[in-house]
Amino acid sequence: MRRSVAILATMSAVGSVSAFGFVTALLAPEAPGTKALGTNGSSIVGEFTHNTGTQGFIDSGGNVIVLDVPGASSTEVLGINSMGDVVGVFADATGTTGFVGVGGTLTMLAVPGASYTEPVSISSTGEIVGSFVDQTGMHGFVDVGGSLTTLNAPSATGGTQALSVNSTGQIAGAFVDSAGLTHGFVDSGGSFTTIDMPGAAATVATGINDKGAVTGIYYDGAGTPHGFVDSGGSFTSLDIPGASGTEPFGIDNAGQIVGFYVDPAGNHGFLDNGAGLTALDVNDPPGTVSVATTPLSPVPEPSGLALLGVGLIGFSALRRRARNRASRRFRTADASCASDVQPKAVPTDYVIRM
Numbered sequence: 001m002r003r004s005v006a007i008l009a010t011m012s013a014v015g016s017v018s019a020f021g022f023v024t025a026l027l028a029p030e031a032p033g034t035k036a037l038g039t040n041g042s043s044i045v046g047e048f049t050h051n052t053g054t055q056g057f058i059d060s061g062g063n064v065i066v067l068d069v070p071g072a073s074s075t076e077v078l079g080i081n082s083m084g085d086v087v088g089v090f091a092d093a094t095g096t097t098g099f100v101g102v103g104g105t106l107t108m109l110a111v112p113g114a115s116y117t118e119p120v121s122i123s124s125t126g127e128i129v130g131s132f133v134d135q136t137g138m139h140g141f142v143d144v145g146g147s148l149t150t151l152n153a154p155s156a157t158g159g160t161q162a163l164s165v166n167s168t169g170q171i172a173g174a175f176v177d178s179a180g181l182t183h184g185f186v187d188s189g190g191s192f193t194t195i196d197m198p199g200a201a202a203t204v205a206t207g208i209n210d211k212g213a214v215t216g217i218y219y220d221g222a223g224t225p226h227g228f229v230d231s232g233g234s235f236t237s238l239d240i241p242g243a244s245g246t247e248p249f250g251i252d253n254a255g256q257i258v259g260f261y262v263d264p265a266g267n268h269g270f271l272d273n274g275a276g277l278t279a280l281d282v283n284d285p286p287g288t289v290s291v292a293t294t295p296l297s298p299v300p301e302p303s304g305l306a307l308l309g310v311g312l313i314g315f316s317a318l319r320r321r322a323r324n325r326a327s328r329r330f331r332t333a334d335a336s337c338a339s340d341v342q343p344k345a346v347p348t349d350y351v352i353r354m
Contacts, residue, residue: 034282034291035260036269038079038121038207041252045077045086046260046269048282056088057282057289064282064289069099079121079164079250087119087128100128111141111148119143121164129162129171140173153185154192162187164207164250172208172216184216197228197235205230206259207251215251215259227259240270240277241297248272270296 033049043060056067056077069075072090079087086101087109098109098119111117111132119130128143129151140151140162151171153160158176165171171187172195184195184205197203197218205216214230215238227238227248240246240261248259257272258280269280269291277296282289 033267034269034280035267036249036258036271036280037077037260038250039252039256039258039271040080040082040084041254041256043080043084044258044269044271044280045080045088046258047074047076048284049267050284058086059280059282059291062291064291066284066289078119081122081126082124082167085122085126087122087130089118098130102126109143117141120162123165123169124167125169127165127169129165129173131161131163140171142171151187153187155183155194161204163205166208166210166212168210170208170212172205172214174204184214186212186214195230197230197237203228206247206249207257209251209253209255211253213251213255215248215257217247227257229255229257238272240268240279246270 035046035048036044037046038044043058045056045058047054047056053072054074054076056075058065058067058077058080067075067077067086067088069090069092072092075088075090077086077088085103087099089096089098091097096116096118098117100107100109100119100122109117109119109128111134114132114134116133117130118132119128121130122128126145129140130143131138131140133139138159138161140153140160142149142151142162142165151160151162151173153173153175155177156175157178158180160173160175162171162173164173169189172184173187174182174184176182182202182204184203186193186195186205186208195203195205195214195216197216200218201221201223202219203216204218205214207215212232216228216230217225218228219225225245225247227246229236229238229248229251238246238248238257240263243261243263245262246259247261248257250258255274258269260267260269261279262268269282271278271280271293279292279294279296281292281294283292
């Protein structure tokens, strides 16, 4: 029987351990960079940075659990479903590896033959979507019970990413067309709908809820990221006041949106519940870990946008800005191919048991 991740670990002491095999640790006095990357309506997941690296977190109503794969230089929790199962990535000396935490068991997830695998979203039915890179480029993938299907948008010539899946199997993501422009998409059982914020230079659909509402990021003519919500083809912009960039990544069934924004102080998570905006910052003082919340004021929707060609942006690159958007180009195979994913138990040097 699956249990919520939120009750599987506590922050009672340095080095306490969750049932997923993550070490929970007390780190620097402050964690200045916080990014909210997913939500299931009751919990928010993401990452925060400090002076020694990046760690994942789960925030359930202010009760914060730090998720840190032992031996990893960084851990990022990217998605959570209604039962508290999580997906994400961790990096160590051997590279970056995807992971899935289901029912208290942590497994690594790597697409066979891929140089990079990033599981991003997990639905309430256990369906997992993400992206991988192989010798032919960047592709989305869908993992159902360990059976993997490659996902390539029909109009993609420069790469496809799957970034979110809802309980009905609808998938949101992004692709690059033959002109090198980036578009969002929704895949409903093989029927693809292109998502483009009107007037935007590039659009990336990062989240979809069970009602089909989509959130994501669009870029203006200067390359500045803004948030958007698409409800049945009706688009609304979302910008955090005073921010140099606003990037939503998840939307729950109540329409609440999570993401992060950048201002002169660094990165901050945010929650938009429809009634107001709240900044979320993970704090890590001695003895406890918490999320500080600060009410924010909305800003008017931007006006016209100039067009600018922007290439496909990796999900990690959206968060870290570590990749070159202009030069990153991938060639995508036309045909989807099915193969088996064999998630393997995490090696003993990655697991600390109670």
